[in-house]
Amino acid sequence: MKHFYSIPLLPPTSQSAVFNHEPVYLLGVGKADITGPVVEINMMGYADPNQVGSGLRQRLYSRAFIVGSSDKPEERIVYLVLDTQSGDTAVRYGILEGLKELGPEYGLYGKSNVAVTGTHSHSGPGAWLNYLLPQITSKGFERQSYQAIVDGALLSIKRAHESLAPGYLSVGETEIHDANINRSPFAYLANPEQERRKYEHEVDKTMQMLKFQSAEDGKERGVLTWFPVHGTSMLGNNTLISGDNKGVAAMLFEKDMQSPEGGSDGFVAGFSQANVGDTSPNVLGAYCEDGSGEKCNFEDSTCGGRTQPCHGRGPMFRKADEGASSCFEIGQRQYLGAKALYLAMANNGKFLSGPVRSLHTYRDFSNYTFQHPNGSIVSTCPAALGYSFAAGTTDGPGAFDFKQNNTGSPGANPLWSIVRNFLREPSEGQKACHYPKPILLDVGEIERPYLWTPNVVDIQILRIGQLLIIVSPGEATTMAGRRWKEAIAASASTHTISSSAISNEQDPPIVVLGGPANSYTHYIATEEEYGIQRYEGASTLYGPHTLNAYINATTSLLPRLFCSPESQLPLEPGPEPPIHTNISYNFNLAVRFDRAPFFKHFGQVVTDVAPSYRRGETVRVTFVGANPRNNLRLEGTFVAVEHRKGGAWVAVRDDSDWDLVYRWRRTSTVLGTSEVEVSWEIGAGGEVPGGLYRVRYFGDQKSWGSGNVEAFEGVSGVFGIE
Numbered sequence: 001m002k003h004f005y006s007i008p009l010l011p012p013t014s015q016s017a018v019f020n021h022e023p024v025y026l027l028g029v030g031k032a033d034i035t036g037p038v039v040e041i042n043m044m045g046y047a048d049p050n051q052v053g054s055g056l057r058q059r060l061y062s063r064a065f066i067v068g069s070s071d072k073p074e075e076r077i078v079y080l081v082l083d084t085q086s087g088d089t090a091v092r093y094g095i096l097e098g099l100k101e102l103g104p105e106y107g108l109y110g111k112s113n114v115a116v117t118g119t120h121s122h123s124g125p126g127a128w129l130n131y132l133l134p135q136i137t138s139k140g141f142e143r144q145s146y147q148a149i150v151d152g153a154l155l156s157i158k159r160a161h162e163s164l165a166p167g168y169l170s171v172g173e174t175e176i177h178d179a180n181i182n183r184s185p186f187a188y189l190a191n192p193e194q195e196r197r198k199y200e201h202e203v204d205k206t207m208q209m210l211k212f213q214s215a216e217d218g219k220e221r222g223v224l225t226w227f228p229v230h231g232t233s234m235l236g237n238n239t240l241i242s243g244d245n246k247g248v249a250a251m252l253f254e255k256d257m258q259s260p261e262g263g264s265d266g267f268v269a270g271f272s273q274a275n276v277g278d279t280s281p282n283v284l285g286a287y288c289e290d291g292s293g294e295k296c297n298f299e300d301s302t303c304g305g306r307t308q309p310c311h312g313r314g315p316m317f318r319k320a321d322e323g324a325s326s327c328f329e330i331g332q333r334q335y336l337g338a339k340a341l342y343l344a345m346a347n348n349g350k351f352l353s354g355p356v357r358s359l360h361t362y363r364d365f366s367n368y369t370f371q372h373p374n375g376s377i378v379s380t381c382p383a384a385l386g387y388s389f390a391a392g393t394t395d396g397p398g399a400f401d402f403k404q405n406n407t408g409s410p411g412a413n414p415l416w417s418i419v420r421n422f423l424r425e426p427s428e429g430q431k432a433c434h435y436p437k438p439i440l441l442d443v444g445e446i447e448r449p450y451l452w453t454p455n456v457v458d459i460q461i462l463r464i465g466q467l468l469i470i471v472s473p474g475e476a477t478t479m480a481g482r483r484w485k486e487a488i489a490a491s492a493s494t495h496t497i498s499s500s501a502i503s504n505e506q507d508p509p510i511v512v513l514g515g516p517a518n519s520y521t522h523y524i525a526t527e528e529e530y531g532i533q534r535y536e537g538a539s540t541l542y543g544p545h546t547l548n549a550y551i552n553a554t555t556s557l558l559p560r561l562f563c564s565p566e567s568q569l570p571l572e573p574g575p576e577p578p579i580h581t582n583i584s585y586n587f588n589l590a591v592r593f594d595r596a597p598f599f600k601h602f603g604q605v606v607t608d609v610a611p612s613y614r615r616g617e618t619v620r621v622t623f624v625g626a627n628p629r630n631n632l633r634l635e636g637t638f639v640a641v642e643h644r645k646g647g648a649w650v651a652v653r654d655d656s657d658w659d660l661v662y663r664w665r666r667t668s669t670v671l672g673t674s675e676v677e678v679s680w681e682i683g684a685g686g687e688v689p690g691g692l693y694r695v696r697y698f699g700d701q702k703s704w705g706s707g708n709v710e711a712f713e714g715v716s717g718v719f720g721i722e
Helices: 089-101 104-108 132-137 143-162 244-256 324-348 387-391 415-424 428-434 478-492 527-532 546-555
Strands: 025-033 039-044 052-056 061-069 076-082 114-118 165-176 206-214 220-226 268-272 285-288 310-313 356-364 369-371 377-379 439-441 456-464 467-471 510-514 605-607 618-625 639-645 648-653 660-668 673-681 691-702 709-715 719-721
Touching (some): 025 143, 025 206, 025 220, 061 244, 061 268, 076 143, 089 104, 089 143, 104 143, 114 467, 268 324, 369 546, 387 439, 478 510, 527 546, 648 691, 673 691
Parallel strands (some): 220 268
Antiparallel strands (some): 025 061, 039 052, 061 076, 206 220, 285 310, 456 467, 660 673, 691 709
16 A cells, blocks of 8 residues: 655755764653553543453553753753553652652652653553543542553653763654544634635644654664544454554554664654644544445534444454554554654754753633733633533544534433533533533532542643744644644744754744643634534633633743743742542452362463464464453563574564454453453564464462462463464
């Protein structure tokens, strides 16, 4: 299949000439495992209580990127890319507290300069978020799920910190034309025509890359990219944990760089989100899965007046694999575009120069008052979600009879108004503030048993020379992100950014947007899109002025990142958000015990492999298993494929590989028995050499009574690949 990406040429830069200069930055990269419980916990993203983890397709990771000034140690930033649905208030708090415990040398990292972003994968375990609303479908807050993310993020920062060394940073961009579409074009078209004419596409097709390069030997140490596409390639019926399409892209890039001619040891590839709000990886569009095969209604994404049959189609939608093939394809398209850009930047990258700075504060968006661009004084509102929030999207339709594009009278079953009012009936002032959003859930004003969604939001911007990174706590739509970046660029242009090494002309600012980060404030739509009240507008928490509030809050603080009087003044931290980790409910049951069936033992093969396989076939083996929640095996693996080389068995596949799948199922709740099925999808190409192989399973069983956890292993029979 032909993939479509284009790379604009920048003025050539001589790499050898650059290496004659003193190192510009201190650079560090690190990666660590954050895979939480892969079974029995609701998955985070689609908000479907029936989507409960049953196994693992790909481990999840935190990827840490540290940039510091070579002559001012206090000037340093940390950018985390987590394979999670988003950043989170409690997760960030846990990371910051953990950094304090690592010792005084980690005192350089704190609220101001640590950004915690999520790739927005909808295929990870849930139950780790701070606020009540996302906890409802996951049956509360599960400490094991939360701690896996915090501990892994800390380990990735530690590894990046320990790898700090002089190096160079360069930026570049490319366009990837076949990896995303706009899933709400009806709302996008509400934006002014004159504004829309400035752009060729309804979504941003640009991938921007920051390349980390060693000053010692010139080898690349990592890349950090920004590209907007939802982590919804894996469908709502998928129950296997993975990093979705960005997890695939990172895996492919990192494995590519493990070759001898690749980058330095420990190469890390971060695929961060951008203005993702209205994007979709289901690039063939949305169709009615009701037998008609027709396209969904353009205005409200319904089929015959119903939301449920309308589903977006990924590039490989005909394969009944819960979206796995489409997910790999969209990830591969991002990887191929990134790799082409990476190679082109050897001659056409733009090197960064200038200070490393950061700022962070909190703002209360329940009533943030500011001057609107039209000159009027406006305010945001306490958080609320509209009826179309419950309609879902073409990536994951909602339930019941909700529809997108609901303004005025919602038209849903009047029972929902009763349900809404039972929780909290919005006041007339709240209704007027959010107009034209018909409020379904007045989440920002419900504090029983604790706050449902954030009202206090993170405001954070990072600067590396010419590069400015907006760290967004919400999902900005395409046009919202464009306006925000343009506002930051225009404001930054009034300050001295940096001077070119070739001339005295000032370099223009380069602005990227990363998120959802630090917390999760749902969506950020333009005022025009908000008026349409599709899913993105209904999920814009703080009313129609949400986007302009974020723009005002960031641009007003931007001078602090430059040589200005404001930069010399302390920044007020703002109101601290509440942390609910110690008061959150948890209705997820703990593992009681494991038992092997009578006359069998843990790790015993139940159904063995065939004697031989051809490429393109799938190896399957079933073992007597135990609950993987007993030991997450972080930095390890549940399963491995071993290849006979000489006189030894060598592991050639593990949990990090997309084609090796681990499934767990409970066979008896009363007896505590379970089975594990391992499947290896042998590539149809020639990347798997012929020879002898076997599958090894690593498990941990919890004893009845004592509760002790003991490790065990199981090994399949030997099979050949022809």
